[in-house]
Amino acid sequence: MTTRREQTSTESRELILTAAAQLFAEKGYRQTTFIDVAERSGISRGSIPWHFGNKEGLLLAVLEHSVEMVRAGLAEVPEEVEDGLARFEEGFSALFARPTTKLFVTLLVEALEPGSPIHGRYVEIHNTLRDHWKRWLERLPLPPGLTAEALAVTIVGAGIGIHQQWLLAPERVDAEQALAALRAMTAGLLSAG
Amino acid sequence: MTTRREQTSTESRELILTAAAQLFAEKGYRQTTFIDVAERSGISRGSIPWHFGNKEGLLLAVLEHSVEMVRAGLAEVPEEVEDGLARFEEGFSALFARPTTKLFVTLLVEALEPGSPIHGRYVEIHNTLRDHWKRWLERLPLPPGLTAEALAVTIVGAGIGIHQQWLLAPERVDAEQALAALRAMTAGLLSAG
Numbered sequence: 001m002t003t004r005r006e007q008t009s010t011e012s013r014e015l016i017l018t019a020a021a022q023l024f025a026e027k028g029y030r031q032t033t034f035i036d037v038a039e040r041s042g043i044s045r046g047s048i049p050w051h052f053g054n055k056e057g058l059l060l061a062v063l064e065h066s067v068e069m070v071r072a073g074l075a076e077v078p079e080e081v082e083d084g085l086a087r088f089e090e091g092f093s094a095l096f097a098r099p100t101t102k103l104f105v106t107l108l109v110e111a112l113e114p115g116s117p118i119h120g121r122y123v124e125i126h127n128t129l130r131d132h133w134k135r136w137l138e139r140l141p142l143p144p145g146l147t148a149e150a151l152a153v154t155i156v157g158a159g160i161g162i163h164q165q166w167l168l169a170p171e172r173v174d175a176e177q178a179l180a181a182l183r184a185m186t187a188g189l190l191s192a193g
Numbered sequence: 194m195t196t197r198r199e200q201t202s203t204e205s206r207e208l209i210l211t212a213a214a215q216l217f218a219e220k221g222y223r224q225t226t227f228i229d230v231a232e233r234s235g236i237s238r239g240s241i242p243w244h245f246g247n248k249e250g251l252l253l254a255v256l257e258h259s260v261e262m263v264r265a266g267l268a269e270v271p272e273e274v275e276d277g278l279a280r281f282e283e284g285f286s287a288l289f290a291r292p293t294t295k296l297f298v299t300l301l302v303e304a305l306e307p308g309s310p311i312h313g314r315y316v317e318i319h320n321t322l323r324d325h326w327k328r329w330l331e332r333l334p335l336p337p338g339l340t341a342e343a344l345a346v347t348i349v350g351a352g353i354g355i356h357q358q359w360l361l362a363p364e365r366v367d368a369e370q371a372l373a374a375l376r377a378m379t380a381g382l383l384s385a386g
Contacts, residue, residue, distance in 0.1 A: 123362045153371035161350025178346035185378040
């Protein structure tokens, strides 16, 4: 049985994580302070280190949460495929439509810094994403000379790069249209295979 | 006539810029110190602020230099196109093969930080790159429902994202193979148009 105290602690932790994830996506990791997180979550500033240690601990916890969401999104794509290409496109749209994708792309900025505490975790997440697309692509007819591995790097890369252009200049970049173009490019290539 | 003093000053400036560009690409901007730049360039540490003011000034100068190289690469694509698709693919390979592309992708980390001094410059550079691809794509037969604008975002995005995956895990990601896949996707789409 969960005690009242435990329930409150779990709730506080979730509220802090949600607020931090929003703020990291909006302002970036470096610009976000414990005071910002306390104001957004409604949890006292002093509770944050009790739950997460320091700011790096909070970053790692937010990232783990984001990874779980990305993994859950991948698991939703059905294992058995009748019409491979149509399902591929559906799974694709679903992944990029998720709000966690934005956070994921924003935190990549931190992961690319040499010596970053989240570097290793991002290498793993990128591998998970590439492996996911690779498994799907391996079932589909590819044109000669192209590997599922190479296409997986391109598809994951396009998703990342489209979002980064949009983050830099949201008024100039239509991310939805660009993702539709990526789906059409993938479909065109696979139907030619 | 250029005096000996002016010549030496221009040479020193170039040596510092080249060393800083290498170090920013290798270690990241934040981790690079004036001492690192002095050691790599062979120019005394005290000369660096004389040429560039502070570290932010050096970053802006390196970025301008990188932009000039990217622009020069774009200008090399011929204006008159007989076989549009073949020339498009050539121009594409040339741009991504440039060493400046790596620096450009590494400095994007800095540009994405809110309040970054190079944010505005990156918005402009991304626009230049997208406009370049857009002008080419507008001459070619596109499938119905797809705009040259949307495809330009996807192509520039794929280039950025492929390089970032490679920067994170160079031993796991074959950037050359992924760029070949991107070229094939673009070619497949245009031939279907």
